[in-house]
Amino acid sequence: xxxxxxxxxxxxxxxxxxxERTRWRVFGVDLDPYRIQEHLANERLEFLCGDLAERxxxxxxxxYPVVVNLAAICTPSRYMSEAASVxxxxxxxxxxxxxxCAKSGSWLIHFSTSEIYGKTSADSGLLDxxxxxxxxxxxxxxxxxxxxxxxxxxxxxFALENxxxxxxxxxxxVGPYMDFMPxxxxxxxxxxxxxxxxALVRGEPMxxxxxxxxxxxxxxxxxxxxxxxxxxxxxxxxxGQVFNVGNPHNELTIAELANKMRKVFAEIKGVDExxxxxxxxxxxxxxxxxxxxxxxxxxxxxxKAERLLGFKALxxxxxxxxxxxxxxxxxxxIVAE
Ligand code: UGA
Numbered sequence: 001x002x003x004x005x006x007x008x009x010x011x012x013x014x015x016x017x018x019x020e021r022t023r024w025r026v027f028g029v030d031l032d033p034y035r036i037q038e039h040l041a042n043e044r045l046e047f048l049c050g051d052l053a054e055r056x057x058x059x060x061x062x063x064y065p066v067v068v069n070l071a072a073i074c075t076p077s078r079y080m081s082e083a084a085s086v087x088x089x090x091x092x093x094x095x096x097x098x099x100x101c102a103k104s105g106s107w108l109i110h111f112s113t114s115e116i117y118g119k120t121s122a123d124s125g126l127l128d129x130x131x132x133x134x135x136x137x138x139x140x141x142x143x144x145x146x147x148x149x150x151x152x153x154x155x156x157x158f159a160l161e162n163x164x165x166x167x168x169x170x171x172x173x174v175g176p177y178m179d180f181m182p183x184x185x186x187x188x189x190x191x192x193x194x195x196x197x198x199a200l201v202r203g204e205p206m207x208x209x210x211x212x213x214x215x216x217x218x219x220x221x222x223x224x225x226x227x228x229x230x231x232x233x234x235x236x237x238x239x240g241q242v243f244n245v246g247n248p249h250n251e252l253t254i255a256e257l258a259n260k261m262r263k264v265f266a267e268i269k270g271v272d273e274x275x276x277x278x279x280x281x282x283x284x285x286x287x288x289x290x291x292x293x294x295x296x297x298x299x300x301x302x303x304k305a306e307r308l309l310g311f312k313a314l315x316x317x318x319x320x321x322x323x324x325x326x327x328x329x330x331x332x333x334i335v336a337e
Contacts, residue, residue, distance in 0.1 A: 002027040002061040002106075004052065004097070005070030007036050009178045010111070010170070010221060014068070015039060017225045027064055029057060030071070034185075035177050052093035062100035066232075068109045069094055072150075075179065076143065077189035080289040083145035090149035095156050102163040107239065109231065112154050114171040114246065114298050115147045122213070126301040129169070129242040142291035154242065166231065166238045171246025171300045174320050175221030176327035184332060189288065192216075193321075196258060197328040199277075200265040206279040209287055212255030215297045219247045220315035220323075230311040237308040246300030247313035250320070255279070260318070264325050 003018070005011040007030030018024055019042055028036070028047045039045050050057045052071060061067055073082070073089045094110060101108040117127045118136040134151065136144040157165040172191075179194035180186025181201070189195055199206045227245045231238045252260070258279040266273040284292045305311040 001025075001066040001068065002029070002064040003068050003070070004029045004061060005072070005111075006030050006047070007033045008070055009035070009175070010173060010224060011070045012036050012177055013175065013221045013225050014070070014228055015045070017229070019044060021229070027061065029061060052097055053088075055096070058097050058100050061097065062104040062106050065106055066109070067097070067101055067106045068111075068228075069097055070111045072111065072113075074113065074146065075188065075191055076146075076292070077288050079144075079146045080142040080291040083142045086145050087149040090146055091152050091156075094153045098153075098157050098160055098163055098165070101165075102160045105162075105164070107164045107166070107235065108157070109166045109168065109228075110153065110157060112150045112167050112169050112242075113147065114169050114244065114300065115295065116151045116154065116169065117298065118144065118147055118295065119293060120295045120297050122215070122296040124297050124299070126248075126299055127244065128301040129244055129304055137293045140291060141293045143288075143293045164239050166240070167242040168227075168231075169242065169244050169300075170219070170224060171244060171298060172216045172218045173221045173224050173245075174218050174324050176324060176331070178221075178324065181328075181332050192254060192257065193218075193324060194328070196261050197325055198332075200261060200325070201329060201332055203277065205277040206258045206261070207282045207287060208255055208258060208279045209282055210284045210294065211281050212258060212279065213253055213296070214294050215251055215253050215299070216257075217246050217248055217251040217299055218257075218317055218320060219245065219250065219313050220320040223247065223313035223315050227305065227309070227311045227313070230305070230309040234309045241304070241308065243305045243309070244300040244302055245305065245311075245313070246298075246302060247315070247317075248299055248302060250317040251299055252317070260321060261325060264318075264321050265329075268322075268326055268329055
């Protein structure tokens with residue numbers, strides 16, 4: 001199989017699981033192998049440093065019977081400042097890969113996003129793969145450049161006549177190796193779990209964008225990996241389907257997440273919670289730049305994955321947070337000391 005984005009947050013966990021649980025050979029493609037160093041010597045992995053901008057790489061990938069595409073620019077802070085690159089990486093490149101897979105007959109499993117559900121309101125209900133209406137913000141609100149590109153890719157896959165496809169919409173996966181620590185191994189603003197973890201490690205207040213009122217349902221990356229194995233084992237049920245992958249039991253506001261993370265951090269460090277700085281409120285447009293808007297609630301319907309593939313996410317949020325934050329503290333401890 002081919003795994004595009006095998007060195008990213010989700011890709012590195014999936015690659016590890018494939019190498020541990022199966023005898024499959026993997027053609028892995030990424031621009032940066034830092035998360036997968038331990039596997040580079042594995043004889044069942046052929047790693048290629050590159051991306052889908054190169055047509056020769058696209059053609060090589062499409063020679064494999066199963067292709068998983070995880071490559072994307074997916075941090076909201078970049079949707080405003082780098083909208084053109086965001087659109088290229090989330091539409092042009094995957095569309096090119098889809099064309100090649102349609103020609104070769106490969107099964108393309110494409111990672112889309114829960115963000116395609118768009119500008120949801122605080123009281124929006126369950127988001128359903130096949131029936132929910134989608135509202136994206138106006139063009140000057142570049143926050144939606146990513147969702148627009150991802151949605152167009154979904155429509156393109158749906159429209160291609162000869163393509164065997166499956167679309168996965170992740171709902172805020174969390175776990176070790178998520179994103180980066182600003183100023184250490186990346187620049188800018190990572191997604192919320194990594195940004196809050198970085199603030200805690202540095203002893204700085206976590207930033208609650210627009211009051212932290214938005215809600216998310218967080219999902220352990222290990223559940224996401226289990227979903228993929230359910231899909232691999234049930235390809236006849238999965239082809240031609242869009243799947244939400246999320247955990248509706250793990251919903252909370254971002255302000256509640258900050259409080260939980262303060263507690264977990266104090267436990268990990270063995271200090272009194274009162275010593276951990278309180279979060280502070282920031283304005284979204286000032287923090288991320290003009291054109292930032294938000295989804296106020298992202299609550300997945302998960303019936304379809306359960307019905308067709310027998311998959312259900314099981315990891316409670318507290319476990320996922322403890323694992324992720326412990327990993328972050330350990331991994332970046334040099335900075336903390
Ligand atoms: C992002 C991506 O755009 C989606 O494609 C992706 O599917 C999703 O993450 C995901 O991880 O699955 P979003 O959930 O908005 O979407 O990303 P975050 O940056 O993690 O923000 C979550 C919420 O926390 C937002 O309301 C944001 O304003 C808030 N936030 C973020 C803070 O209050 N403080 C921060 O420091 C960071």
